[in-house]
Amino acid sequence: xxxxxxxxxxxxxxxxxxxxxxxxxxxxxxxxxxxxxxxxxxxxxxxxxxxxxxxxxxxxxx
Numbered sequence: 001x002x003x004x005x006x007x008x009x010x011x012x013x014x015x016x017x018x019x020x021x022x023x024x025x026x027x028x029x030x031x032x033x034x035x036x037x038x039x040x041x042x043x044x045x046x047x048x049x050x051x052x053x054x055x056x057x058x059x060x061x062x
Contacts, residue, residue: 002048002061010062014053021049 003010006020027033028042035041051057 002052005044005048006052012052014055017049017052021045021053025049 003012006012006017006024008016008020012020024045025042028038028045030039030042033042051061
């Protein structure tokens with residue numbers, strides 16, 4: 001589910017994860033995006049990026 005949230009596959013590189021995480025966090029940032037669910041989506045994307053960009057946590061997740 002975390003890979004899907006970031007629009008990636010389990011084969012994604014760490015660089016891919018960081019790049020997409022930054023892009024999606026910028027898109028969903030509550031100061032920029034006034035959608036009612038922006039804060040929730042921002043938190044989800046932040047958590048997914050944090051887990052998948054840490055090799056140890058990613059291995060546990062996989």
